[in-house]
Amino acid sequence: MHRWICLFALLFTFNACAGDTSRQPARALFVGNSLIYVGNLPATYAALSTANGHPLHSQMIVKGGALLHQRVADGSVQRALSEHPSELLILQEQGGALLCWPDESACTTSQAAIKTLAKAGSDAGARVLLLGSYQSHAAASGRLIAKEAAATEQAGIPYVAISEALRTVSATAPDLPWYDADRMHPGPALTLLDAIQLYRAIHGRLPEHGFSVAAPIYLPKSGLDADLRDANAAAPLADTPTHINYSDAMIQRINAMLRTTPP
Numbered sequence: 001m002h003r004w005i006c007l008f009a010l011l012f013t014f015n016a017c018a019g020d021t022s023r024q025p026a027r028a029l030f031v032g033n034s035l036i037y038v039g040n041l042p043a044t045y046a047a048l049s050t051a052n053g054h055p056l057h058s059q060m061i062v063k064g065g066a067l068l069h070q071r072v073a074d075g076s077v078q079r080a081l082s083e084h085p086s087e088l089l090i091l092q093e094q095g096g097a098l099l100c101w102p103d104e105s106a107c108t109t110s111q112a113a114i115k116t117l118a119k120a121g122s123d124a125g126a127r128v129l130l131l132g133s134y135q136s137h138a139a140a141s142g143r144l145i146a147k148e149a150a151a152t153e154q155a156g157i158p159y160v161a162i163s164e165a166l167r168t169v170s171a172t173a174p175d176l177p178w179y180d181a182d183r184m185h186p187g188p189a190l191t192l193l194d195a196i197q198l199y200r201a202i203h204g205r206l207p208e209h210g211f212s213v214a215a216p217i218y219l220p221k222s223g224l225d226a227d228l229r230d231a232n233a234a235a236p237l238a239d240t241p242t243h244i245n246y247s248d249a250m251i252q253r254i255n256a257m258l259r260t261t262p263p
Contacts (some may be wrong), residue, residue, distance in 0.1 A: 025055035027084065030231070031077055031117065031128070032092035033066040035133055036179060037222055039191030042231035043215035044091075048195045048246070051211035054203065058231035059084060062224055067095050070226070077117055080228045081124035086198075088129070089121035090198065095133035098147040099140070112153045118155040129201060130155070131194060134163040141167055144169035160201045162194060169193065170258040185220050189254070192246055196254055206255045212249040217241040 030042040042058035049056040061076050068091060071077050081089070096102075097110040114130060121128035130152045135141040141163040152159035170178045170189075177187035186194065199207050216235035218224065223236030235242075 003187060018153075024090065025050070025057040027086040028056055028058045028088035028090060029077070029084070029086040030058060030062065030090045030092070031068070031071055032062055032131075033094050033097070034062070034064045034185055034220055034222070035063075035216045036060065036092050036131075037062040037183040037224055038220055039188060040218050040231060041186070041191050041194050041215050041216055042245075044191050044246075046158040046231060047199055047211045047213045047215075048192075048207055051209045052199065052207040056088075059086070059228055060231055061171060061226055061228050063226040064220070064222065064224070065094065066131070066226060067097055067110070068117060069109050072113045072116050074226070076228065078120050078124075081120060081126060085124060086121075086126050086143040088202070089117070089124075090129050090131055091117055092131045092133060093148075093151075095135065095144065096153060099135075099144055099247045100147075107147065111154055114151050114157075115155040116258055118157045120194065122157075127202075128157045129198070130157060130162055131160045131198060132162040134166045134190075136167065138167070144156050158201060160197050162221065163196060164262045165197060165258065166190060166193060168261050169254065170200060173253065176250075180220060183211040188244060188246075189250075192250065193254060193258075194260065196251070200258070206258065207251060208248075210246050210251050214243055216246050 029035050036042065040123050042060045046056045046058040046157040061071060061080060091114060093110055093114065097106050118128045128149060132148045135144050144163050145161055177191040178189045179187045196207060215232035218235065222233060
């Protein structure tokens with residue numbers, strides 16, 4: 001009789017655990033500049049990841065024109081990782097820094113900052129990636145990718161290249177909104193491309209499902225500073241759009257183009 005009671009209790013426990021399909025979302029921390037916040041890549045990536053089976057909550061430390069060495073100097077990334085442990089730390093450097101603008105010291109300073117933040121993330125238990133920026137001209141794009149790849153190799157972290165993928169897909173599908181009205185910052189299609197390339201690098205496959213983003217869809221003028229904030233927190237400026245939808249068809253269209261592009 002005792003054996004049957006134990007077997008029943010074990011079966012009940014197994015069924016209760018099997019029926020509990022809820023899980024706490026993972027956390028991601030995005031650190032960078034307007035190339036991250038215009039279009040709200042952190043919220044977009046969280047929505048894409050969640051819709052494709054990997055629940056995620058994003059936070060960000062971003063400011064227009066910011067450089068990664070500034071985040072080393074103020075200690076904000078280390079504090080955020082200590083107070084809000086994250087499974088992912090996604091860095092993006094200002095485009096000109098690794099192209100040595102305005103001089104060679106910009107490169108060495110940027111490389112050192114990437115290495116320092118990569119170690120801080122790794123020490124905190126996070127998986128750290130550098131998300132590339134972009135250049136529209138072929139020669140500049142090639143130099144940028146080489147510099148970004150070298151910086152990540154030095155830091156010992158994965159590199160998610162964007163520039164050549166963007167040049168390829170934007171030429172193939174010029175009708176999609178790759179850029180903001182200023183022709184520099186990301187438009188919705190580029191924000192989605194960034195999110196897909198991140199998902200591809202992290203999970204080893206392309207996402208399948210469309211999704212909606214219920215969060216501020218920031219414009220270049222955002223009112224953001226370099227404080228830690230949830231990606232879906234209310235925007236500082238009241239006229240910031242608050243929703244965007246990415247359909248299954250748009251996901252599949254970009255996926256089809258990316259299948260011929262190295263990750």
